[in-house]
Structures are given as C-alpha cells and as structure tokens.
Amino acid sequence: MKIHKAYSVYSLICFSLVAILLSACKTKDNSVKETDVFDEAEKIISSIEYIKFPNNTFNIVDFGAISDGVTNNSEAIKKTIAACHDAGGGKVLIPSGRFLTGPIHLKSNINLHLEEGAEVLFSTETKDYLPVVHTSYEGQELMNYSPLIYAYKQKNIAVTGKGIFNGQASNTNWWPWCSKEEYGYVKGTSQQKDDHNLPRLWTMSENNTPISERIFGEGYQLRPSFMQPFDCENVLIQGVTFTNAPFWVIHPIKCNYVRVEGVTVKSHGPNNDGCDPEYSKNVHINKCVFDTGDDCIAIKSGRNNDGRVVNIPSENIVVENCDMKDGHGGVVMGSEISAGVRNVYVRNCKMNSPELERAIRIKTNTLRGGFVENVYVKNIEVGQVKEAVLKINLFYAIYGPQEGDFMPVVKNIHLQDITVENGGKYGVLIKGRPQSFVKNVTLTNVHIKNAESDLSVENSEPIVFKNTTINGKEYN
CATH class of the missing domain: 2.160.20.10 (Single-stranded right-handed beta-helix, Pectin lyase-like)
Structure with a gap:
C-alpha cells in the first residue's frame, strides 16, 4: 500500500512537470512561441515531397x-x-x-x-x-x-x-x-x-x-x-x-x-x-x-x-x-x-x-x-x-x-530579427477596429531606421517590444 501511494505521488509530480513544460511553450492564447514555430515550418517543408516522374x-x-x-x-x-x-x-x-x-x-x-x-x-x-x-x-x-x-x-x-x-x-x-x-x-x-x-x-x-x-x-x-x-x-x-x-x-x-x-x-x-x-x-x-x-x-x-x-x-x-x-x-x-x-x-x-x-x-x-x-x-x-515595414489594415477599401x-480577426503576428535601412512613412502602421482589436503583435530584435514616423497604431492591444529600436529610439 505504501509503495502504491509513493508511486501515485511520483506519477502526479511527473505529470505536473510535463504539464508545466507544455504550458511554457504556449502563450496565453495558445499560439506557439517564436522560438518553437520554425520547427513547425520544417515539418511543413518535409511534408511536401518532390514528385517522381516516369523516365519518359x-x-x-x-x-x-x-x-x-x-x-x-x-x-x-x-x-x-x-x-x-x-x-x-x-x-x-x-x-x-x-x-x-x-x-x-x-x-x-x-x-x-x-x-x-x-x-x-x-x-x-x-x-x-x-x-x-x-x-x-x-x-x-x-x-x-x-x-x-x-x-x-x-x-x-x-x-x-x-x-x-x-x-x-x-x-x-x-x-x-x-x-x-x-x-x-x-x-x-x-x-x-x-x-x-x-x-x-x-x-x-x-x-x-x-x-x-x-x-x-x-x-x-x-x-x-x-x-x-x-x-x-x-x-x-x-x-x-x-x-x-x-x-x-x-x-x-x-x-x-x-x-x-x-x-x-x-x-x-x-x-x-x-x-x-x-x-x-x-x-x-x-x-x-x-x-x-x-x-x-x-x-x-x-x-x-x-x-x-x-x-x-x-x-x-x-x-x-x-x-x-x-x-x-x-x-x-x-x-x-x-x-x-x-x-x-x-x-x-x-x-x-x-x-x-x-x-x-x-x-x-x-x-x-x-x-x-x-x-x-x-x-x-x-x-x-x-x-x-508592418501594415495591418482592417479598413481596406477598393471598388468603393x-x-x-x-x-x-487578426492576432498573433510576430516579427523577429528584422533590419530596415529606410522605413518609409511609418515603422509600424496598424488600423484595427473598435469592435475587433488587433491582438498579440510582437517585435523582437527589430531595428528600423529612417522612418518618417515611428508608429501609427489604432485599435490594437499594446505591441510587445523586445530589444527593438525605431529611428534610434528604444522600445522595450
């Protein structure tokens, strides 16, 4: 009986550790972190086999x-x-x-x-x-x-x-x-x-x-x-x-x-x-x-x-x-x-x-x-x-x-390790909707030079910046 209890406690601890590790790989809305996603890209590439044709x-x-x-x-x-x-x-x-x-x-x-x-x-x-x-x-x-x-x-x-x-x-x-x-x-x-x-x-x-x-x-x-x-x-x-x-x-x-x-x-x-x-x-x-x-x-x-x-x-x-x-x-x-x-x-x-x-x-x-x-x-x-450099527009209009x-709905947009010499009018331009904010945009190690304006952001959750500069200004 004591062995059974010990085994149960051990199993519970192992299960909890696995759950913690798995949850660490997810963000609050279940999107995969940038550090892991390109493993998924490799899986996609591997799934596309080169076609073999008959020798005619x-x-x-x-x-x-x-x-x-x-x-x-x-x-x-x-x-x-x-x-x-x-x-x-x-x-x-x-x-x-x-x-x-x-x-x-x-x-x-x-x-x-x-x-x-x-x-x-x-x-x-x-x-x-x-x-x-x-x-x-x-x-x-x-x-x-x-x-x-x-x-x-x-x-x-x-x-x-x-x-x-x-x-x-x-x-x-x-x-x-x-x-x-x-x-x-x-x-x-x-x-x-x-x-x-x-x-x-x-x-x-x-x-x-x-x-x-x-x-x-x-x-x-x-x-x-x-x-x-x-x-x-x-x-x-x-x-x-x-x-x-x-x-x-x-x-x-x-x-x-x-x-x-x-x-x-x-x-x-x-x-x-x-x-x-x-x-x-x-x-x-x-x-x-x-x-x-x-x-x-x-x-x-x-x-x-x-x-x-x-x-x-x-x-x-x-x-x-x-x-x-x-x-x-x-x-x-x-x-x-x-x-x-x-x-x-x-x-x-x-x-x-x-x-x-x-x-x-x-x-x-x-x-x-x-x-x-x-x-x-x-x-x-x-x-x-x-x-x-990045434009998200939920008011796009053509033909009237x-x-x-x-x-x-736009969410989970992640830019990492980007260098920009001439950023145009805006480093980042986001125009979401009052009823549908753009969600979970991150810029990590992004460096934009010579943009006329750093940011123009409407109806968006706050952008998460990590080691990012726009026109020399640090955003972190």
Whole structure:
C-alpha cells in the first residue's frame, strides 16, 4: 500500500512537470512561441515531397512544333501532353527556341520542362483562350478565359527548367481592361468595373449562382491568370521565369502540397501579383525573385460570400530565401481573405526597392471578414519601403465602400530579427477596429531606421517590444 501511494505521488509530480513544460511553450492564447514555430515550418517543408516522374521524355518538336515565334503550336503541345499522359507520364520537353502557343493544359504525372534558351510566347488573341474553363477572378469562381497554364483536378504536375514563359500582355492587349490609362485603357471602352463584368460577378456570388452559370469569357473584360493549378495535389514550379502576365502570375487555388522554388517573376502589369496561394495548404515558396506590378506574394482565401461558402483557410505556408523587389507588398495576407489565413512562416528574405510599398501587410474589412492568425517573420533584411515595414489594415477599401457584417480577426503576428535601412512613412502602421482589436503583435530584435514616423497604431492591444529600436529610439 505504501509503495502504491509513493508511486501515485511520483506519477502526479511527473505529470505536473510535463504539464508545466507544455504550458511554457504556449502563450496565453495558445499560439506557439517564436522560438518553437520554425520547427513547425520544417515539418511543413518535409511534408511536401518532390514528385517522381516516369523516365519518359516527349519533345514537342516531334509532334510538329515549330520554333519560329510565329506559328501557333497549341495543337502540337496538346498532342505531346496527351501522348506523355497516355504513356503513364513523364517529361514534356520544350527545347531551346521561341514557341508561340495558346493556353497549355497540364495533366497528371506531367512535368512540362523548358530547356535553357526556350521561350514560350503566349498568344495575344483572346479567342485562343476559349472555351471558358472553371477558374477564379479576385477570389470569386466563374467560367472565364483559360489561364495561360492551367491544370484542373490533377495530381503530380510540374513546370520546371531554365526557360521563359512570356505572357506577352501589354498596353495593347489584356492590360487595358484594368481601367487604368497608364496600362493602355482608353476612356469609353469596356473595362472590368463595367456593370456586365465585376458587378455582375459580385451579384452572382452573393446570390450563390452555380459556377456553371457564371459564364464570362468572350464579350467580357476579366483577365486570365498566368499559371493556375486548380484543385490539384502535388505541384512543383521550379526554375522558370514568368514575364508580362495578364493578371495574377502563379495562382494555386484549392491545392495541397505545392512547391515554388527558384522561380523568377518579372512582370509589371496591373494586378501582376507574383504568387497567390488561395484556399491552399502546405505551400513552400523558396529561393524565388519577385519583381512585380502588385504584391510579391499574396496569400488569399476567397472574397466575400464565395470565400465563406468555400470555407477553406489557406494555411501552413512557408516563404524563405526570397528576394522581393518592386511590388505593393513583400508578403501579404488578403485582401481576398474571407475564409481566413493561418500558420504563415517567413524567414531569410530580402526586400528592397524604392517601389516596394510594405514589407509585411495584412488587409481586410467587414465585407471580406475572415481571420489572420499565427504569422511568424524572422531574419528579414529590408533596404527600403515606401509606406511601412508592418501594415495591418482592417479598413481596406477598393471598388468603393467595403463595409459589411463580417468582423475580421487578426492576432498573433510576430516579427523577429528584422533590419530596415529606410522605413518609409511609418515603422509600424496598424488600423484595427473598435469592435475587433488587433491582438498579440510582437517585435523582437527589430531595428528600423529612417522612418518618417515611428508608429501609427489604432485599435490594437499594446505591441510587445523586445530589444527593438525605431529611428534610434528604444522600445522595450
């Protein structure tokens, strides 16, 4: 009996010690401390396996492709992909040369590989992107022009190599539809904000119109994404360069296990976001260069009613070793964010350009709603930003008033080991809501120089500073 009591006391002590140790790894709201979170990032990276393709190679030239930059090779590329797929998969090779084509539709177990010196030129004829396909525009699903590179409900797909994908978008095609004169828009011509375009899509979304009935394409002015894997699993995008995109560049939507590695995006058109994971999870963006006309990386999860109906948060996303140049933001969450974003890890990146507006940005409002939680940023070198190093805005507005009944929630935003040479207008800019304070923001070993103002913070819990300086002033 005495032995039993002693054992019980010993067990109780052990259990209590374990409980204390476990609780020490959590903050008051159960978010993991910064010192532990990048172990979670490693687990995410390890879960994304490199795809193994069958040892088959199919050269598009053998199926009739001509590298003169003039002949449309759509059928030759389509036949090559079909033959490779029918053989069980493998590599579809685009050799050195300039190949004009319409949209490329990938199939399971296909690695579309561009040799060094290969340039794929996409047609500027809008009719070549018909028939319409199930796609998405600014966070709302529809039937529209095909993305330039598209995969729908496929597994084990890749785009690799050292070649260039040139969307050939310009002020004479695709871009004028954005309604901005600097991109070729002529007053009086049709553009995306006309009633028959975006307002029509917004109404369909709010009314839960079936996707199959949301038909756009010819006669409408909604631009296609450049590369869009839609509802795919195991996606690899590696080594290639994207330029002159009509709209968003790399847009994995409803995807799981995505690796974007060593890619260069140099595209300065309207809404030319570099990489926009949407409703996606387990995403690794590594060793990429982003030089863009909009956000370098923007993590999204649907807009308004569409996002709430789909209800798939984007989560478990790791961004590392990237170089962000021009763009509205380095790593951004929103504004299409109605299903929420969680567990984002950013480390070992460089952000520097007089045209880079913010380093880390979160944007939403009460029409979009959604949540952002558990964002960890570590070891970032910022040379120059225009507006703020960290911007959180729960009053984001575009296309007019953006007020509704869906209160956004933002919490657990942690920046650590950040150096900034020119901080722009604000070191930190936070605009929360009186009904929804931004919660648990920490800056640890963050040093910001040459910001016009240290802080502008509204409707936020007090920021926790540790060994942080802004304009030489210590915040601790």
